[in-house]
Amino acid sequence: MQKTKLNGVAVPLGALYTKENPVIGEFPDLIPFAQFCKEAGLGIIQLLPVNDTGTQSSPYSGLSAFALHPIYIRVSEVPGFGALYSSDAKFKAAYDDFIKANDYTLRYDYDSILNTKISLLKQIYDFLPVGQTGEADKDLTDWIKANSWVKTYCVYKNLKWNYMQASWKSWHDDDKEITSEQITKRWNTKAFKKEHLFYAWCQMVAAKQFEGAVEAVHKMGLLLKGDMPILMNEDSCDAWAYPEFFNHDLRAGSPSDGENPTGQNWGFPTYNWKNLKAQDYSWWKQRLKTASRYYDAYRLDHILGFFRIWAIPSDDCNALNGHTEPYASIKIDDLYELGFDDDRIRWLSKPHIPTSVVEEVTWNRDVAHNILQTMCTRIGEEELWLFDKSIKGSNDLWKLDLSAFVDEPAAVKIKEKLVEYWSNITLIEIGKNKFIPLWTYDHSTSWASLNETEKEGLLELFTALEKKNISLWKKQADDIFTAITSGLKMVPCGEDLGVGIACVPKTMEQHKILGLRVVRWTRQWSEPGQPYVPFKDYTPLSVTTTSVHDSSTIREWWDTEKESVTAFIKTNAQAFGIGSEVEGALFEKEESEIEKAAQTLSQTEFTPELAQKILELSATSASQWFIPPLQDFLYMEKSLWLPDAKDERINIPGTVTAFNWTYRMPCAIEDLSNNKELIEKIKGIH
Helix, strand or coil: CCCCCEEEEEECHHHCCCCCCCCCCCHHHHHHHHHHHHHCCCCEEEECCCECCCCCCCCCCCCCCCCECHHHCCHHHCCCHHHHHHHCHHHHHHHHHHHHHCCCCCECCHHHHHHHHHHHHHHHHHHCHHHHHCCCCHHHHHHHHHCCHHHHHHHHHHHHHHCCCCCHHHCCHHHHCCCHHHHHHHHCCHHHHHHHHHHHHHHHHHHHHHHHHHHHHHHCCCEEEEEECCCCCCCCHHHHHCHHHEEEEEEEEECCCCCCCCCEEEEEEEECHHHHHHCCCHHHHHHHHHHCCCCCEEEECCCHHHHCEEEEECCCCCCCCCEEECCCCEEHHHHHHCCCCHHHHHHHHCCEEEHHHHHHHHCCHHHHHHHHHCCEEECCCCCEEEECCCCCCHHHHHCCCCCCCCCHHHHHHHHHHHHHHHCCCCEEEEECCEEEECCCHHHCHHHHCCCHHHHHHHHHHHHHHHHHHHHHHHHHHHHHHHHHCCCCCCEEEECCCCCCCCHHHHHHHHCCCEEEEEHHHCECCCCCCCCECCHHHCCCCEEEECCCCCCCCHHHHHHHCHHHHHHHHHHCCHHHCCCCCCCCCCCHHHHHHHHHHHHHHHCCCCCHHHHHHHHHHHCCCCCCEECCEHHHHHCCCHHHCCCCHHHHCCCCCCCCCCCCCCECCCCCHHHHHHCHHHHHHHHCCC
């Protein structure tokens, strides 16, 4: 592992561009950008994922765990481009129009650029012998042999094209449910050979351009850090070809918290770690081995997911009825021991819907009964109902047709209430006579109905369960990390934000995995006033950054999160020129004066000088590496600011728009390299 403390910069590859190639950042753009970084004294370039994501602009929505994204290929450097450009007027016009149409804009047009690039690449391919004959030359043949995964990828991509990019789950059964032998047979089918080889050729071109850039970056003495999304899109080559490695009946997400009361459902299938382990984690090992051709270090996204993932039944719309994978469970005999009989266990583990829930919307008990009868069974003569077995999850409730009983606004209100009651339980029956507590069990009607003795008894079971779970999670992570991180020269880093499980940092340290410290979130949350952790107390085995792709930049943070800014200034009062010079405890009067001064400073306008101060302070952390995003460095030069700080964000979590993941630098790389004042300021941060 790199022992010396290094500064670096994080940037999405697509954000880079040059005056000659202004469309989107491409693999060769790493070379001039690395030259700028070297001049500025930066030693690491950290990229967002660059794998193929198909029609999805999010780099974390992988279409393939192995394939590079063709959108980052520089068309003008593809073998055959020059000859076609000089001999085909239509191709020349199409390429020239492509460059002109995508001269600098605030964000790049992902769909348009991808579609045009694929079209241009196909024209070059058809111009070359391989495209004309459908036979691979020696270079392509050798490359395919060295990259066996590409055959599966090519078959998948060709099917996606024929199905007009529709999800593989909507394909015909013969294409949807396919074995490795059938994939090989399709690859070898002569009728599809030309189409298959096109995708293989694109991957070879992308790999060679990336490898060339990496070699140049290394010659300059810089390291390259990649990003490894933990999950794969359900509509991915890997989920299609290796169904045994995924749980297609579960979706990954996160449980309920203050900002997300119903949790988060990310829509990606969880891993079947049992099957992965049975094959010695070969898929993960190959994934990391492929990445090691390009990277010196890599970021494991959502590292908590290697310990335990929040798994949500695919039939549910939100994450409330999710559970951890793996999990320990309570046996029904344990509940009997506490005095709960079958009826009361049903009361704890099955949603019970009072007639009044629907009656409050319809204002008519008979109508309420009629509606409930369509999906529920009444309990005797009580005004209480149980969902029928046909209701598998909250998605089924949203699909109910209630038009025969009420108008649409009333139907929506009723469905909202029914979905709410779907999660109004204390226990989830996770298997036959096996139970786990719902994450929000203490908000349920059944929990509120228990006496204190019953609650204490259940809480003892829940506490014992948590201890068993932590042991399971640690063992799983140990197994995975031992298998996949050993034997690689790449330095492993983990995104461990918000993790409150004690075994996580200990296990990461044991496996020499660097954690992540985002300055604004590295606070002593349990202390009065929630002060920032002093930079000298940061864990050495970590990476410090000022912002991440899912957060605001430091400029927007300063403008919109005044409490956080004030606390930051207060913790670093002397560095900002306020507070006592005397070491030791401050007098109450001095502390209140510091608080007042910090609040006053936080209300001032953000400036390049403040940006420089925040970066200088953050760089003093005890972390092994300091890698802020490019935007935060650019704030030291006001001419590089966009009019609105929001436009300098990469992604706004919880939204799906053309804005996300399409950030562009405010200037070409050449302009950065010529900005000697900015270069000196960056060089001065250490």
